[in-house]
Structure formats: C-alpha cells, structure tokens
Amino acid sequence: MTVLVTGGAGYIGSHTVWSLIEAGERVVVLDCLSTGFEWAVAPEAILYKGDIADQALLNQIFSSHEIDTIIHFAGSVAVPESVANPLKYYENNTAKSRALIAAAIEARIRNFVFSSTAAVYGTPVSSDPVLETAELHPESPYGSSKLMTEIMLRDAAFAHPEFNYTALRYFNVAGSDPKGRVGQSTAGATHLLKVACETALGKRASLSVFGTDYPTPDGTCVRDYIHVSDLANAHLKAVDRMRQGGDSLIANCGYGTGYSVLEVLDCVKRVSGTDFTVNLAPRRPGDAASVVANAQKAMSELDWIPQHNDLEFIVKTALSWERTLSV
Numbered sequence: 399m400t401v402l403v404t405g406g407a408g409y410i411g412s413h414t415v416w417s418l419i420e421a422g423e424r425v426v427v428l429d430c431l432s433t434g435f436e437w438a439v440a441p442e443a444i445l446y447k448g449d450i451a452d453q454a455l456l457n458q459i460f461s462s463h464e465i466d467t468i469i470h471f472a473g474s475v476a477v478p479e480s481v482a483n484p485l486k487y488y489e490n491n492t493a494k495s496r497a498l499i500a501a502a503i504e505a506r507i508r509n510f511v512f513s514s515t516a517a518v519y520g521t522p523v524s525s526d527p528v529l530e531t532a533e534l535h536p537e538s539p540y541g542s543s544k545l546m547t548e549i550m551l552r553d554a555a556f557a558h559p560e561f562n563y564t565a566l567r568y569f570n571v572a573g574s575d576p577k578g579r580v581g582q583s584t585a586g587a588t589h590l591l592k593v594a595c596e597t598a599l600g601k602r603a604s605l606s607v608f609g610t611d612y613p614t615p616d617g618t619c620v621r622d623y624i625h626v627s628d629l630a631n632a633h634l635k636a637v638d639r640m641r642q643g644g645d646s647l648i649a650n651c652g653y654g655t656g657y658s659v660l661e662v663l664d665c666v667k668r669v670s671g672t673d674f675t676v677n678l679a680p681r682r683p684g685d686a687a688s689v690v691a692n693a694q695k696a697m698s699e700l701d702w703i704p705q706h707n708d709l710e711f712i713v714k715t716a717l718s719w720e721r722t723l724s725v
C-alpha cells in the first residue's frame with residue numbers, strides 16, 4: 399500500500415514524508431512547488447509536480463500506484479493573505495480539496511487525512527483548553543476555507559461509508575526536524591517563532607509584539623506551540639488507525655500548554671544568547687487572547703504520545719534550521 403501526500407514538499411508535509419519513509423511506508427508526493435521545495439522531499443518518495451485538482455494527473459497517479467491513503471496538506475496557509483484575497487483560499491483550500499476528495503472516492507481510496515486548523519474555532523469563548531466540540535466561528539477566510547473542507551469530508555464520508563477521514567486541527571506548529579533534514583523555509587513568514595529566530599540571527603532588525611493589553615497573565619497572546627515532528631507523527635497514527643478500521647475522526651493537535659508571546663521571546667533570547675530589539679505594538683486584527691488545545695482525544699483515539707512538549711527544544715530546532723538558511 400502507498401500513501402499519497404499532497405503538499406509533501408511544504409513545511410509540515412515534508413516532515414511527514416520523512417516520518418512515513420522512516421516507518422517503512424511507500425510514499426508518493428503531489429506538489430505544485432509554488433511554496434514547497436523539491437529538495438525537501440525525501441529521496442525515497444516519488445514526486446509528481448502538479449496540481450491537486452488535475453484529474454488526468456490524479457488518474458495517472460492512482461493507476462500507477464496502489465494508493466490506499468491520502469494525506470492532504472496542499473493549500474494556502476497565511477491568515478492575513480486570506481483576508482486580502484479570500485477567493486484564492488476558497489479556490490486552493492476548498493474547491494481544489496473538493497476535486498481531490500471526489501477523485502479519491504471515485505478511485506475507491508478509503509483513507510483521507512486532512513490538514514485542518516485551530517483557526518476553525520475563531521476566538522474561544524473561554525481561556526480553557528479548546529475541545530473539538532467547541533463552537534466553530536472561524537474569523538478569517540483561511541479558517542472558513544478549512545472548515546468548509548471539513549464539512550465536505552463529513553458529508554462525503556456519510557454518503558460513502560467505505561470512505562473515512564481524519565481531520566487534524568493544528569495549533570501553532572513550529573520547530574524543525576531534529577535530524578536537520580528539513581525545516582520551515584518559506585521566505586517572508588509571519589509566524590512568531592520563525593520571525594523571532596530570524597531576528598535573533600540578525601536577519602531582521604527588530605520584532606514587534608502585537609498587543610500587550612490582552613486579558614492574559616502578562617498581557618500578550620497565549621498560544622499552544624507544537625513541534626512539527628510530533629505533528630507529523632500524529633498523521634502516521636491517524637493512518638494506522640484508519641487502516642485498522644477506525645472510523646472518521648476530528649482531533650486537535652497541540653500539547654495543552656500555553657505560552658505567551660513574551661515567554662516565547664524570552665526563550666528565543668535565552669537559547670540563542672542574543673538580546674534583540676522588541677517593540678511593543680498595538681494588537682493585530684483577528685488575534686484571540688488565548689488558544690490552547692485540549693488534545694486528549696488525539697492521545698486516546700490515535701494513541702499519539704508527543705515527544706517534544708518542550709518550548710526550549712522547539713526553539714533550539716527552529717534556530718538550528720534557521721542558521722542553515724541564507725535569507
């Protein structure tokens with residue numbers, strides 16, 4: 399059996415491909431390389447360059463390989479960009495996912511793992527860790543485009559009982575492969591940990607903290623940072639579970655531990671041994687005060703045991719990858 403990984407040349411996808419290969423899986427990657435990198439794909443995987451909605455290409459892949467599972471990462475991921483260009487997100491994350499799901503069902507592929515996001519919750523009603531049963535109020539086209547795909551998967555799995563899906567709702571993914579093979583490489587990233595590592599290494603002059611008046615212990619936003627290798631492993635667990643007959647599932651992927659922006663910056667300064675300039679800035683539109691996962695379901699249903707629930711380790715791996723990048 400072979401796993402098809404869409405977006406397998408991207409940040410989380412490339413880590414997952416390496417994990418699948420290490421677990422002895424046969425892997426085919428489909429990636430248009432618009433934001434991913436060919437070098438990031440493990441050499442043991444077979445790479446098809448192309449679009450996830452290209453029916454002829456999908457038919458070629460399905461007839462050339464015995465695909466039983468699709469892990470679907472391909473999509474657009476920047477929240478501010480989704481606000482400026484929503485139709486790009488509904489095209490890349492919703493319409494193209496619909497085409498891929500339809501092709502998978504047509505080809506009788508049974509297992510589908512979908513890359514969803516904590517952005518489907520919007521601002522949680524309390525600062526308690528968020529359960530999967532919480533109300534869904536995405537506050538950006540990015541979150542809405544992912545939620546619409548979750549809904550399509552739910553309805554398609556109901557209509558086609560032989561088709562199962564697992565939607566993993568990622569919290570704040572960070573860090574890089576501890577073996578140094580891949581990491582977060584996209585230029586112009588806006589995510590806190592990547593920006594902080596770039597600043598610590600002198601690639602940026604300073605960093606802004608967006609908002610210091612939130613109702614949190616130090617006034618800055620609290621997030622649940624999860625190491626990308628643990629997240630990759632959750633996908634392998636989801637594949638195992640579905641192959642053993644597990645039914646459709648939606649699960650949060652985080653550690654249930656929140657860190658404020660200032661705590662993250664302190665950690666980056668300590669680990670890097672630099673004291674970079676931090677500007678206190680107004681709030682960034684759309685940021686919730688606190689978003690932390692209740693990930694009990696992933697642990698119990700997927701038998702997922704995180705290995706790197708340690709902010710310092712996340713920062714160390716992110717910094718060591720950042721040092722390998724020229725810009």
Ligand SMILES: O=c1ccn([C@@H]2O[C@H](COP(=O)(O)OP(=O)(O)O[C@H]3O[C@H](CO)[C@H](O)[C@H](O)[C@H]3O)[C@@H](O)[C@H]2O)c(=O)[nH]1
Nearest residue numbers: 515516517569588589590593606607608619659682685689
């Ligand atoms: O230069 C920066 C960058 C970020 N932040 C702050 O750091 C926190 C984390 O911001 P990120 O941009 O790193 O991440 P988000 O929490 O906004 O978003 C992440 O989590 C979301 C779900 O909550 C989605 O999954 C989304 O794709 C993912 O990027 C926020 O309070 C943000 O305001 C700063 O203060 N300065």
